[in-house]
Amino acid sequence: MNLEKVVFGFFVLLAATLNFGFFIGDIADPALHSPWELFAAVVVNLVATVLKFGDRTQIGAVHLATSLVANVQLIAAAVIWTYATNVGGGALSAEETAVVVSLSGGALFANVVSVVLLVIETVSFQRR
Amino acid sequence: MHQPPPDEVRVPRVSSGLTTVLRRMRVPLIVLIVIFAGSVLGLSLLPGQDADGTSRRMTIFEAFYFMSYTATTIGFGEIPYELTTQQRMWVTVAIFLSVIGWAYAIGSMLALMQDRAFRRALARRQVARKVQSLVEPFLVVVGYGNSAKRLVRSLDEMGRRFVVLDDDENRVAAVELDAYRADAPALLGDARDTGTLLLSGITHACCEGVVALAGDDETNLDVTMTTGLLRPGLPVIARTSSREVAERMRAFGAWEVVNPLDRFGNYLRIIFRSPAAYQLMIWLTSTPGTPIPPREDPMPRGRWVVCGHGPLLEELATDLREEGIDVSVVEAGGPMGRDSARRDAEAIAAARLDEAVAFVAASQDDMANLWLLEVARRARPELFLVTLQNHSANAALYRASHVDFGMMPSEVIVHEVLARLANPALMQFLPRVPHLGDEWADGMIEKIRERCGSQTPDLWSLRLVEEEAPALLPRLADGLPLGAVLRDPEDRDRQLDVVVLALMRGDDSIAAPDDEVVLEPGDELLLAAQAAGRRSLDATLTHPPTTEYVLDGRFVPSGWLWRRLTGRRLEEGV
Known part of the structure; x- marks a missing residue:
């Protein structure tokens, strides 16, 4: 067992699961989407991105690209959330919630691609 | 042109510096992210109070903002409200942790930049x-x-x-x-x-x-x-x-x-035949702008003593014998060992230096050469001294020991390589120079000096074909003598400051053709001139109105309108 692979797989998967956890639920209902989960998703995504640094293979490059996409989307969601609650005054409106959650939905898609790549990598490795 | 490289030969990829940086920075960056995230999380979970004393926790954004200015040691000081003791305790821990995190990250980055292998890789990629x-x-x-x-x-x-x-x-x-x-x-x-x-x-x-x-x-x-x-x-x-x-x-x-050592004998033979030819050859193969080198003294004929060791010695002796010189070969000046000094002295004594006219020190070790020269000079002060100067750094030593002729291999290489790179026509011409005689070479040097100054001129070859002489080519059918072309476009009564070293026609070549030689299409000329002369000749070759003037003395306006107005046309076919 390769510890590096375990850590890598763990973070890639955790990024996707946290993202999914935040995304699931009625898109316009702020009560169903926890800011803590979004925070955790951003942090874990950042760690996953850094773990993908410096891999020169083609699949490594695509891995990094998906993570960067997920980061951009999640950070955008976090910024909008922060802006809406701190500047827009108190609670999140249904429209704002929808924007934040749909952004995280986009990030989820990138994370799913990342997981698919991970699976492909694993499968092709075993075949060799 | 040479063949293009075969497809399968790929230039190897050089690792880019960025991937190395990213790979090495993985751990420091993750440490930094974890510390930061942990600090923010802790700060936003701990209970705090606002100005009225009501219990209120920091939002994630407030905690993030607070940690951002604290962790980067900016210490902005602006906080949403006074911290509680619990929060202060946590912030203390967070500050220490984040300082460690930053120090680690920045330290790793700097260490990487200092890394020799890394910098070498960067330089390699850049080159x-x-x-x-x-x-x-x-x-x-x-x-x-x-x-x-x-x-x-x-x-x-x-x-x-x-x-x-x-x-x-x-x-x-x-x-x-x-x-x-x-x-x-x-x-x-x-x-x-x-x-x-x-x-x-x-x-x-x-x-x-x-x-x-x-x-x-x-x-x-x-x-x-x-x-x-x-x-x-x-x-x-x-x-x-x-x-x-x-x-x-x-x-x-x-x-x-x-093979610079191989050339030693050749050079000596050229000087034997004609010091002027040697001077011309060396001059023409110098960097453009080099002043004309001094002419070597004529080599004395008589018995020569060649001294040194290694395979070079025999080759040199063979070259000299072919020139009709009586040569004695002495093995001396080899690596030092027991009795080497005594054996060398005996060998040199046996060569009867007092009856010789010249002495060649051809060891591949400068100190041995200097020693041999000194021994020879003591035996007979009026000997003509020739030596191989191996390292250019020792040139001053040889100068001080008053050698009559010294050859420096590194200089020979430069001359030989330059001559080959400058143009292939020169390489066809140069080997013929020694056979043309001393007078011819002397005349040529004078001619070049007169027209191009006393610094090495530009040498280039010119082929009388459509691409290189479009304006001149149609006129060659009239039987144009070389002298008619080499006129100054400013004033056609003046000779252009260009010297024709050789004319190559098919397999023939004429060294220094005179002005009466009639040019033919496809001829190749080896020319020497300073930049101005070259420009003038280029104008004659490529600009039809200039050609008209130089060849016939007719002024033809270069513009279409003036040609119409003055009624003067270019000759048919031009």
Whole structure:
């Protein structure tokens, strides 16, 4: 067992699961989407991105690209959330919630691609 | 043109600095993210109070903002409200942790920048990229020793581009310090490694030749073989001091093999025949702008004593004997050992120096040479002294010991390589110079000095074809003598300051053709002139109105309108 692979797989998967956890639920209902989960998703995504640094293979490059996409989307969601609650005054409106959650939905898609790549990598490795 | 490189030869990829940075920074960055996230999380979970004393926790954004200015040691001081003791305790821990995190990250980054291997990799990539992006023809010069330095300096003066490859870090650094006019990429690496050689651009479409001047024969042979296999047909000029290596180089299609020691005898023979011819040859193969070298004294005929050791000795003796000289060969000046001084002294004494006219010190060790010269001078002060000067750094020593003729291999290499690179026509012409006689060479030097000044002129070859002489070509049918073309476009009564060294027609070549020689299409001329003369001749060759004036003395306006107005036309076919 390769510890590096375990850590890598763990973070890639955790990024996707946290993202999914935040995304699931009625898109316009702020009560169903926890800011803590979004925070955790951003942090874990950042760690996953850094773990993908410096891999020169083609699949490594695509891995990094998906993570960067997920980061951009999640950070955008976090910024909008922060802006809406701190500047827009108190609670999140249904429209704002929808924007934040749909952004995280986009990030989820990138994370799913990342997981698919991970699976492909694993499968092709075993075949060799 | 040479063949393009075969498709399967790919220049190796050089690791980019960025991937290395990213890979090495993985752990520090993750540590930083974890510390930061943990601090923010803790700060936003701990209970706090606002100004009214009501319990209120920081939002994630507030905690993030607070940690951002604290952790980066900016310490903004602006906080949403006073912290509670619990929060203060947590912030204390967070500050220490984040300082460690930052120090670790920045320290790793700096260590990486200091890393020798990393910096070397960066430099290598930069040079490889520079080479790849060259769009002008360039030469690859392997080795950056004494002769390569002089050669490269001359090439730079001539406006040629080059890439230097050497395995010594100091020498590669010297390329930058030597401040050439053109940007000179210098690659650090072993030329025997094919990958490195490829990086230096031998398969680049613009590479016009390889010059292998490394210190050891093996590297030069390797470079020749690699180039011969990967880029068949690309000109390779290689230096060697061994006959066997030279043969192998030729087997791999080396264009030209320069053996400086082998040339020693040849040069002596040329001077025997004609000091002026030697002077002319050396002058023409110098960097443009070099003042005319002094003429060597005529060599005395009589018995010569050749002293030294190694295979060079016999070769030299053979060369001299072919010139009809009586030669005594003395093995001396070899590596020092027991009794070597006594044996050498005996050998030299046996050569009966008092009856000789000249003494040649041909050891490949400068100290041995100087010693041999001193011994010879003591035996007979009026001897004509000839020596091989191995290291140019020792030139001052030889000058101080008043040698009559000294040959420096590194200088020979520069002359030989320059002559070959400058233009192939020159290489056809030069070997004929010694056979034309002393008077001819003397006259030629005077002629060049008169028309082009006392500095080495530009040498170039000109082919009378559509591409190079479009305006002149149609007029050649009338039987144009050379003298009629070499007139000044400013004032056609004046002779143009250009000297024709040779005219090549098919397999024939005429050295220094006179003004009456009638030009024919396809003739190739080897010309010498300063830049101004060359420009004037170019105008005569390519600009029809100038051609008209130079040949017939007619003024033809160059514009269409003035031609209409004045009614003067260019001659038919021009």
